Amino acid sequence: MDTTSQRADRFTPATRNAIALAKERVVEYKHTHITPEHILLGLLTDGDEKVVAALTKAKASAEQVRALVTHHMRPGDEGIPEHLITFSERAKRVIETAKEEAQRARAAQIGPEHLLLGLTRVPNTVCGAVLRAVDLTTEVVLEALGVPPERIE
Numbered sequence: 194m195d196t197t198s199q200r201a202d203r204f205t206p207a208t209r210n211a212i213a214l215a216k217e218r219v220v221e222y223k224h225t226h227i228t229p230e231h232i233l234l235g236l237l238t239d240g241d242e243k244v245v246a247a248l249t250k251a252k253a254s255a256e257q258v259r260a261l262v263t264h265h266m267r268p269g270d271e272g273i274p275e276h277l278i279t280f281s282e283r284a285k286r287v288i289e290t291a292k293e294e295a296q297r298a299r300a301a302q303i304g305p306e307h308l309l310l311g312l313t314r315v316p317n318t319v320c321g322a323v324l325r326a327v328d329l330t331t332e333v334v335l336e337a338l339g340v341p342p343e344r345i346e
Contacts, residue, residue, distance in 0.1 A: 203292070205302045211235040216278055223272035226281040229312055229320035230262050236312075241305035243338060250337040253327035261323045283318055287311040310334050 204212065215227050215235030224231070236244050237255040248255060280288065288303075291311035295303045312320050313331040324330070 203295075203303050205304045207239060207241050207305050208303055208308060211239040211241070211305055211308060214238045216275065219278050220272055220275055222266055223269035225269065225273050225277075226279055227284050228281045229283050229287050229315060229318045230266060230323075232284060232287055232308060233262055233312055233320045233323070234259060236305055236308060239305060243304065243306040244309050247306070247309060247329060247334045247337040251327055251329040251333045253329055258323060258327055258329070261326060262320065265319045265323075283315055286315045290314045306334065306338055 211232070212227070212235060215231040218231045218234045219225070219227055237259050240255070245255070248258065287308065288311065291303050291307040294307040294310040294314075298307070300307065310331060312318075313324055313329065313334055315321060
């Protein structure tokens with residue numbers, strides 16, 4: 194498996210921006226790792242049109258999802274220097290799943306929509322619980338992306 198830094202060149206500019214915004218949330222909350230929740234907050238802040246379309250399909254808003262996620266996030270005691278921030282194991286799984294979603298879609302790069310799909314597919318996270326609470330499921334994201342129903346697993 195390649196490292197997250199090696200995969201960064203496979204990200205679209207919008208995905209790189211969402212990850213940078215996730216890192217900003219880590220600093221803001223004085224956390225030490227990028228988690229799926231930080232990734233979701235980065236995606237919501239970035240406002241990619243495909244992510245917005247999925248939210249709209251689920252009849253959810255970025256503000257609603259952001260409020261639900263941040264409700265579960267507590268500030269840390271001390272942050273760490275930004276250059277030492279790494280991905281948690283669950284965030285690495287999200288990125289690996291996003292890579293698989295991009296490959297399944299025959300996309301040349303991992304886009305924000307693939308990260309969102311990765312977030313819906315990685316179980317047992319606060320992020321996953323929030324997405325399920327607003328009915329933003331894998332199926333809803335795929336439908337918003339125009340994937341035909343017969344191709345949805």
